[in-house]
Every structure is written in structure tokens, then in C-alpha cells.
Amino acid sequence: MSRASEPGGFLEAAVAVLSDSGHPMTAGEITAQALERGLLRSSGKTPVASMTARLYVHARDAERPRVRRVFEPGRVRAQRNFRHLSTTAKSSSSPRT
Numbered sequence: 001m002s003r004a005s006e007p008g009g010f011l012e013a014a015v016a017v018l019s020d021s022g023h024p025m026t027a028g029e030i031t032a033q034a035l036e037r038g039l040l041r042s043s044g045k046t047p048v049a050s051m052t053a054r055l056y057v058h059a060r061d062a063e064r065p066r067v068r069r070v071f072e073p074g075r076v077r078a079q080r081n082f083r084h085l086s087t088t089a090k091s092s093s094s095p096r097t
Helices: 009-021 027-036 047-061 082-093
Strands: 067-072 075-080
Touching: 009 027, 009 047, 009 067, 009 075, 027 047, 047 067
Parallel strands: none
Antiparallel strands: 067 075
16 A cells, blocks of 8 residues: 555645646656655555546545646646635635625
8 A cells, every 4th residue: 555754645745746847747747756756655566546546536526626637638637726726715715604
């Protein structure tokens, strides 16, 4: 099983890598950079598959996803969803009813 070195695991590592890159990346690229930077420590055999699954489930199920899928011919990439930040900032500054 794969474990992350920080709370939040694969998703937190992906968000950090994507935020720093500023461009869409594949799950393999995200995983490679996260492992290289020490954001993720993998004891499993398929960390890219784990990253792919985590990004897919988050993008599919989250009310306000932190990453989004970007479709390009021949590739599916993830990109940091900056609209999540503006929605969160607006919702946190307005009073709840």
C-alpha cells in the first residue's frame, strides 16, 4: 500500500505539484514529481495507479474539486482548479444562513 508523508496523501501531493507547475500534468508526471520532491513516499508497486484513482474519484465526487480533468487529444491531464479557491474565499467571507 502507498503512504504519503503528509496528511491528505495523494491529493495533497498532487495539489502541491500542480500549483507549482502552473500547467496540466498527467498522473504519471504528478506522481514522479511528488516522489522526487518527497511529498509522497510509496511502498506500493503502482503509485501512478493510486494517484490516477485518487484524482479521478476526487474530481468526480467532490462538491468543489481542487483539481479538474483536462482532455486533450490522446491525453487526460489534471490541472489545479483555481476556481475552487475563489469559491471558497467567497463562501467563507459571507455569513452562513
